Amino acid sequence: MMHSGNGHGEPDLQDVERLLVKAAAFEPDEPTPEWLVVTALQRRRQRDAAGLRGSRLLLGFSTGLAALSFWLGQPIAQPSLPGVGPAAPTASPAATVAGGPAAGSSGPTREIPVAAPPPVAVPQTPAPALVPRAARLAGETDVPPPRAVWRTELAEPAAGGWREPALLVERNEQLGGWVVTEGVLEASAGRDACAPVEDVVLVEPTEAVASGSGIGREQSEGPGGEAGRPVGQKDQE
């Protein structure tokens, strides 16, 4: 392993370099899974299929809104997914819904009887049932399902930055239940980043199966504050 010689006269940096050289010799204690690439590409195909379904639903929703807008003779802000439909407006939708002139706008704004959209773009698709999906993964790949059986696979990040409420669902045998973690998946400059967690909760297996769509409802309320917490569950921290 080469040395860069960056630590001239700086013992601290030389120590760090030594640590790095030592860490370069790291060998994983687990063998490389032979199914790694195959499984990843299978996940991608499943993700594509789910994304396509979500896109179609959203496109239908957008078309409906456009038709309503045309009928009312008033432009209505349309939600958008990256790469699907028109871009979202930059003005706050809440200002339009609340009635009266929006900040910075001229002239009156007509009140439109539509529900305020969530604070962030949420694909209006039903949440997939967790356990059946894990079972499907196991059946299709012939390997144990990944611990994270479902993690915001309803939409793909686009080039621009956008935020997506996300649930990470993991099976924990030790606790005998599902660990559901809620956070925000932030995609910017083409790279995902997970940003602040709202909570970690334990969901009993029966609840996870029975209320898969319930989790989806919680998700649609947005990631911030109490609304982002799965209700009726026990906090771990």
Added chain:
Amino acid sequence: MREEPPESVLLERARAGDDRALEVLCERHREQVWRIAASVARGADAEDLAQEVILKAYRSLTGYRGAAPFGAWLCRIAVNAAHDQVRSAWRRRVLLFGDLGARREEQTQDGPEHGVTERETQRQVRQAVARLPERQRVPIWLHYFEGYSLAEVARLERLPEATVRSRVRAGLRTLSRVLSGAAVETGEAVPKMVPQQKGCQA
């Protein structure tokens, strides 16, 4: 048995949408990806992270122009994914459950305490590198862990070598601060520099 085509041909096919070509390419670098993933995560998290790297590579393939070797490009994606992994608050919290069992298991299986400690130190140092800002993280990882020279890193990053050198230096300073501290963001204690120096010099 049929011989696999060269990397350039596979890349061309993969960019044209040939999944099989991408699979072969990633398969060739599977161990490298796994090594990065397993150095910042354990068990199912490492598997998840390695899979994410493949998925990210698939998504970013259209943006890859072939200026850098595919292995280096994939490694860059993996290092950035590792960064997301160690910075991710949700993983950190979920690990609270899985991590305890994994550590107990590791300690009983590996036998000598020294080996466990050493691997743990290596892992923590790698995690500290993964937490660095991208401009410092990538050159340090490629240079020290993947064996690229600074000149090669400069070519890969399309930067002057002096810039890379300066970023590496800045990264080493950051690491020095981080590794000297009692704790990092995860709340886990990171070994102080003094005990580690003994290990390095031995």
